[in-house]
Amino acid sequence: MAIEGAQTPPDVVEDVFDGRATDIEVEDAGEDATRIQRPWNPDQIRVNTSQFSLRNILDQIDEGSIELAPDFQRLRVWRVDQKSLLVESLLLQIPLPAFYFAEDADGSFRVVDGLQRLSTLHSFVRGGETGFALGKLEHLDDLKDLRFSDLPVPFQRRINNTQLIVNVIDPTTPRGVTYEIFKRINTGGTPLNAQEIRHCMSSPRSRDILHRMTHTDAFAKATGGRLTNHIRMNDREMALRFAAFWLKGVAAYHERPVMEQFLMDATEMLDSAKQVPDERVAELEVVFERAMHRASMVFGEHAFRKWPQGDDYRRPINRALFETWSMALADPEDATHEDTSMDLFTRREAIVKAARDRMTTDVTYLNAITSSTADRHRVDYRFKAAVADAGAGQ
Structure with missing residues (x-):
């Protein structure tokens, strides 16, 4: 049944690796997403x-x-x-x-x-x-x-x-330059993706943090059980995206809107106990797990997936939806009470309706979660949209 005023959702392409579907939507981050800060001084290499x-x-x-x-x-x-x-x-x-x-x-x-x-x-x-x-x-x-x-x-x-x-x-040699060298010479039979490169370059501390974040029942349930121990490490990338925006904030991304640099900086922060002490890490993990629980409570099997009105087909996970909705459903940093979850539970139908309506009729939003997703304006728009929709029914 067609919905009046509805837009045709962009085609969703699921990433495939080694002949297997990965349950992750292919991301068009745009050209600026991969541009580590330039120019470099050749003497630094x-x-x-x-x-x-x-x-x-x-x-x-x-x-x-x-x-x-x-x-x-x-x-x-x-x-x-x-x-x-x-x-x-x-x-x-x-x-x-x-x-x-x-x-x-x-x-x-x-x-x-x-x-x-x-x-x-x-x-x-x-x-x-x-x-x-x-x-x-x-x-x-x-x-x-x-x-x-x-x-x-x-x-x-x-x-x-x-x-x-x-x-x-x-x-x-500066870390960003090392990352770029890694990308340039990464020419093996199965080239590494960005998160796999970050994983190889990082220290055990950040790897352990991301591992713990993605090995909870709440994460498995929110992501449909197929993302944990992902063969392309997309589970760690999802957790890292949440950590990056939670630790640094959306405003920090606007100042330097290069997604790979943003995530690399967050990796370095997690590797440093001085920048992110153990107490802060524990808080990050608690808030992330709570966000995963709330995502599955509100959206069920469609959490972090495009879900326009009139179409209940279960699409692959969308990175842009994951980073924005996980943040929108996370508590403020100093929250210690559980009444927010109960409030979300009572409003979940209104939240789902608002989110699905937006995915059906808001062309700007559809673009923001589909193409050139690293563009600062599109990042800003989808974050504000998720916060607005999370407040539906209040």
Whole structure:
């Protein structure tokens, strides 16, 4: 049944990865969303080239000097045959492409490019029984089904002695420049997305915070149960977006309207106990969980999804709706009482109607949650709209 005055909602395109739907709507953030502050002073970019044996690299991984971001879901997407061909390249003494590391001030390294390759080699050589056996090979068929410990000693030695070229980004290089370098050389078989890059560049503190935020029953219920441990780390990005706006405010985004920079800054804040003390982190997690509970209480299975009047089709999660409605449903920073949730419960039908009406007839709003979503004016409009709709029925 057509609704008088209704606009045709923009086509919703669901992101697909490795042949699987991700339950996340593809975002058109616009060109400005990815522009880290420019111009740079070329003198600030310092990259040194070194050569290490694979044995030395694996030793540093084992001792913790090189971190492989253990909860990085994307590492699982390489098939055994792909991993086996990488090992075969070493056995055939075929040089591997250069690796990129970013050095921290304490002398430890983060893998900027080559994370999947290093993880694969570490799993094969040091994984023992938990590692993998070689699968299909193109030239060394007689080694199929063998683990590292099963290989002839000369082959084991050849792998361990393989020389790897590593370009090391000096710790004095600005973080934003390192991020841009990461993006530019991120040319593997399955390039990392923005959140995966941030994850690799961040410290355990922010990663643990985002992990806890996305591993609650309230988050699972509000996002339909498909987002937790998301293969593209979109669950962590959603939590980070909430944290960024909650910690910094919408006004801070207006001052510097570059979404990737905004989220990178928030990641650095979460990594710093000085900028965001543990008490503040605990408050963030409580408020976020409460917002997730309220989102599912008000919108049910349509939380954070486009839901125009006259159409009950369950669409994928929309990032712009997530960041605005999670903030609109969060308590003020000093709120400690539960009467707000009861008030939302009694007004939920009015709130849903206001939100659905807006998604049906407000072209400006539809644009703000669909295209050029990082534009400061569209960010401002959708945040104000969510706050207004959250107040419906009062």
